[in-house]
Amino acid sequence: MNAPSITTSSAEETQVPSRFNLQAALKDAFKTALITLALSIPILSYKTEQNGGELFLASRWWLVAAVVGIIFVLRVLEHAFLATKASRKALPDPHQATEPVHAEPSAYQKVSRFAIPLFLGVALSFPLLVYLVQGGLNESRYFVDLGILILTYVMLGWGLNIVVGLAGLLDLGYVAFYAVGAYSYALLSTTFGLSFWICLPLAGILAAFWGMILGFPVLRLRGDYLAIVTLAFGEIIRLVLINWVDLTNGGAGISSIPRATFFGVPFTSGDDGFAALFGLDFNAMHRYIFLYYLILGLALLTNFVTMRLRRLPIGRAWEALREDEIACRSLGINTTNTKLTAFAIGAMFGGFAGSFFAVRQGFVSPESFNFLESAIILAIVVLGGMGSQIGVAIAAIVLVGGPEMLRNLTFLKAVFGENFDPNEYRLLLFGAGMVAMMVWRPRGLISEREPSVILKERKAISGSLVKEGHG
Amino acid sequence: MDIFVQQLINGLTLGSIYGLIAIGYTMVFGIIGMVNFAHGDVFMLSAFIALIFFLILTTWLGISSVALALLIVLVIAMVLTSLWGWAIERIAYRPLRGSFRLAPLISAIGVSIFLSNFVQVAQGARNKPTPPMVRDVIVLFQGESGYNVALSYKQIIIMLTTAVLLTVFWYLVQKTSLGRAQRACEQDRKMAALLGINVDRTISLTFVIGAALAAVAGTMYLLNYGVVSFNDGFVPGVKAFTAAVLGGIGSLPGAVLGGLIIGLIETFWSAYFSIEYKDVAAFSILAIVLIFMPSGILGRPEVEKV
Numbered sequence: 001m002n003a004p005s006i007t008t009s010s011a012e013e014t015q016v017p018s019r020f021n022l023q024a025a026l027k028d029a030f031k032t033a034l035i036t037l038a039l040s041i042p043i044l045s046y047k048t049e050q051n052g053g054e055l056f057l058a059s060r061w062w063l064v065a066a067v068v069g070i071i072f073v074l075r076v077l078e079h080a081f082l083a084t085k086a087s088r089k090a091l092p093d094p095h096q097a098t099e100p101v102h103a104e105p106s107a108y109q110k111v112s113r114f115a116i117p118l119f120l121g122v123a124l125s126f127p128l129l130v131y132l133v134q135g136g137l138n139e140s141r142y143f144v145d146l147g148i149l150i151l152t153y154v155m156l157g158w159g160l161n162i163v164v165g166l167a168g169l170l171d172l173g174y175v176a177f178y179a180v181g182a183y184s185y186a187l188l189s190t191t192f193g194l195s196f197w198i199c200l201p202l203a204g205i206l207a208a209f210w211g212m213i214l215g216f217p218v219l220r221l222r223g224d225y226l227a228i229v230t231l232a233f234g235e236i237i238r239l240v241l242i243n244w245v246d247l248t249n250g251g252a253g254i255s256s257i258p259r260a261t262f263f264g265v266p267f268t269s270g271d272d273g274f275a276a277l278f279g280l281d282f283n284a285m286h287r288y289i290f291l292y293y294l295i296l297g298l299a300l301l302t303n304f305v306t307m308r309l310r311r312l313p314i315g316r317a318w319e320a321l322r323e324d325e326i327a328c329r330s331l332g333i334n335t336t337n338t339k340l341t342a343f344a345i346g347a348m349f350g351g352f353a354g355s356f357f358a359v360r361q362g363f364v365s366p367e368s369f370n371f372l373e374s375a376i377i378l379a380i381v382v383l384g385g386m387g388s389q390i391g392v393a394i395a396a397i398v399l400v401g402g403p404e405m406l407r408n409l410t411f412l413k414a415v416f417g418e419n420f421d422p423n424e425y426r427l428l429l430f431g432a433g434m435v436a437m438m439v440w441r442p443r444g445l446i447s448e449r450e451p452s453v454i455l456k457e458r459k460a461i462s463g464s465l466v467k468e469g470h471g
Numbered sequence: 472m473d474i475f476v477q478q479l480i481n482g483l484t485l486g487s488i489y490g491l492i493a494i495g496y497t498m499v500f501g502i503i504g505m506v507n508f509a510h511g512d513v514f515m516l517s518a519f520i521a522l523i524f525f526l527i528l529t530t531w532l533g534i535s536s537v538a539l540a541l542l543i544v545l546v547i548a549m550v551l552t553s554l555w556g557w558a559i560e561r562i563a564y565r566p567l568r569g570s571f572r573l574a575p576l577i578s579a580i581g582v583s584i585f586l587s588n589f590v591q592v593a594q595g596a597r598n599k600p601t602p603p604m605v606r607d608v609i610v611l612f613q614g615e616s617g618y619n620v621a622l623s624y625k626q627i628i629i630m631l632t633t634a635v636l637l638t639v640f641w642y643l644v645q646k647t648s649l650g651r652a653q654r655a656c657e658q659d660r661k662m663a664a665l666l667g668i669n670v671d672r673t674i675s676l677t678f679v680i681g682a683a684l685a686a687v688a689g690t691m692y693l694l695n696y697g698v699v700s701f702n703d704g705f706v707p708g709v710k711a712f713t714a715a716v717l718g719g720i721g722s723l724p725g726a727v728l729g730g731l732i733i734g735l736i737e738t739f740w741s742a743y744f745s746i747e748y749k750d751v752a753a754f755s756i757l758a759i760v761l762i763f764m765p766s767g768i769l770g771r772p773e774v775e776k777v
Contacts, residue, residue: 039551043593046527048522048595170573217762220762227576228757228761232757235754236751243748375580425592427588430584431582431586435562435578439563439566
């Protein structure tokens with residue numbers, strides 16, 4: 001499986017002309033446009049419309065012409081860009097020959113020195129900043145909600161990072177544990193009336209328990225096989241949630257889940273409510289800001305536990321397992337227990353995030369836990385650079401916040417007409433973006449890793465030296 | 472007995488479709504060791520291509536012979552879907568070859584999300600029903616309870632087309648120089664390249680063949696169910712992958728065998744147990760097979776190299 005890479009790069013890559021050759025570029029762009037034309041027949045050129053029970057076709061050749069035209073121009077621009085880049089590269093860099101091997105701290109180390117306090121500061125003061133910018137509590141609702149959403153994914157990303165980034169076990173069904181956490185809180189609170197603060201640890205324990213149950217049979221599997229089996233488990237849990245109507249109320253979901261309380265004090269306008277207790281005017285936003293700090297706290301807890309675990313023997317065993325399982329076994333590490341703890345601890349944080357999700361929404365249904373969610377979380381981990389905590393946070397902001405920005409692009413309606421809904425294109429662009437990011441940086445945004453153990457001085461480990469685990 | 476025979480026929484029909492998709496998975500996994508996650512969506516896309524061309528041929532060009540229309544649709548769908556398969560490999564997978572192992576998988580998931588949403592945006596989110604293309608059935612025998620066990624023409628068409636195309640592609644892989652190049656790349660890509668095989672071209676052709684067979688499956692799916700929607704790619708895709716794993720990944724006869732077994736299990740499970748849990752059954756089989764028999768029925772056991 002791990003065949004060394006063969007340098008059979010395609011023609012364009014090896015024969016990049018040092019000067020921009022307009023004729024060749026146009027010829028190539030013409031070819032690309034021709035292929036695009038063929039690809040868009042018939043899926044773009046004809047739209048199937050329904051009229052009663054009958055299907056009929058509507059032509060849209062103008063759309064095909066536009067797409068082909070755009071592709072043609074983009075391809076020419078790409079050639080021009082590559083040519084300028086290549087000609088710049090051809091000039092020798094004065095520092096090239098004399099550059100020592102380990103001189104400067106790497107870009108990652110430089111960035112991490114400022115980035116971590118900066119991120120933490122912005123995250124902690126985010127509601128205040130939004131309040132100041134938007135000029136009111138009610139106006140800042142949208143941004144606080146977006147912050148909560150992003151932080152939920154940051155937490156999920158950090159949780160999955162334990163399994164994928166540290167232990168090197170590829171898990172495509174992480175959303176199952178998120179679902180277990182959410183349903184644990186939903187069911188425990190609606191049937192037994194338990195409060196959020198009792199349910200939160202219980203949801204974590206239940207999710208960890210499920211992590212062990214699902215982890216146990218798949219221990220022998222490696223790599224892509226493990227990915228597919230975890231995907232299957234994720235789907236099984238979702239299908240059971242849909243079909244076990246007696247317990248879960250099926251596809252209709254569970255509604256009217258009790259809201260979060262401020263350690264027992266409810267966010268109501270009554271005399272015993274949060275606002276009255278602290279002598280504030282009642283505002284529904286108090287609850288959202290509390291939820292924001294709750295998820296921030298949970299996410300930071302995840303991060304803190306992960307950072308600490310990396311220094312413990314178990315964390316070192318995870319990383320050793322990721323680097324080389326056979327060497328691990330020959331050194332006497334119990335790989336079964338190591339993998340199971342990774343699954344269980346990763347699942348536990350998924351469960352915490354799930355019960356937070358339930359308390360925030362007040363409603364859970366199986367449709368919130370489909371494969372796309374798992375794919376988004378895994379994409380966050382991989383794009384962040386597996387194992388890098390700050391990278392995961394950046395990737396979550398880009399992948400969750402970016403598509404969310406699309407909702408606000410209402411000015412595009414002026415360009416494309418009234419029927420244009422940018423929201424429809426959210427997942428389309430998300431998928432294309434995932435491919436583009438992988439092609440651009442296959443090892444993620446921050447591919448360098450900080451060593452867990454250091455002798456004398458701290459050096460970053462370049463991404464090209466890091467292995468990614470086999471299963 | 473009568474229900475049993477009827478379900479056997481239905482299961483074999485469904486199994487043929489799964490088998491055709493499974494070949495795409497198994498060939499790609501064999502040659503570059505990646506799970507082509509987008510393959511299920513390529514299958515869905517091909518069903519849409521087939522649907523649109525079927526409408527063009529019957530309503531605009533007025534071809535009244537269903538057999539002729541189906542044949543033309545099949546050929547066009549195969550050609551266009553192959554082009555999609557080629558383009559996907561060229562854009563999303565080739566730049567990542569020889570890179571970090573997870574990268575192509577993530578890229579494939581991206582392609583899968585892109586394709587299903589592309590079809591949703593281009594064709595709308597609603598189910599697309601077609602008028603039944605082939606209605607005739609042959610009544611085989613009447614059961615005790617007055618239940619007719621029937622073999623429909625469309626089931627015959629599906630099974631026959633599958634059998635014929637499988638034979639053709641099997642010949643292609645086993646007997647031609649392309650097939651030899653493919654098997655050589657499967658064993659050792661570096662050595663194959665040293666011996667003058669154009670590895671990139673061979674891998675591209677693998678994707679093209681896989682997509683062409685997915686197009687056959689898509690057309691047959693449309694013929695069988697008469698309805699297709701943009702999210703129809705995921706579940707058949709995972710089931711076909713299950714079939715490929717069950718038969719032994721990397722093995723072509725294994726993929727078909729696995730497809731037939733999965734199809735049979737699914738129809739019998741729906742008939743005798745519960746229809747709600749049929750997907751759970753299929754996914755559980757995947758897990759069970761991988762845990763107890765990771766090399767599948769006809770696969771070679773993987774040797775762990777140190």
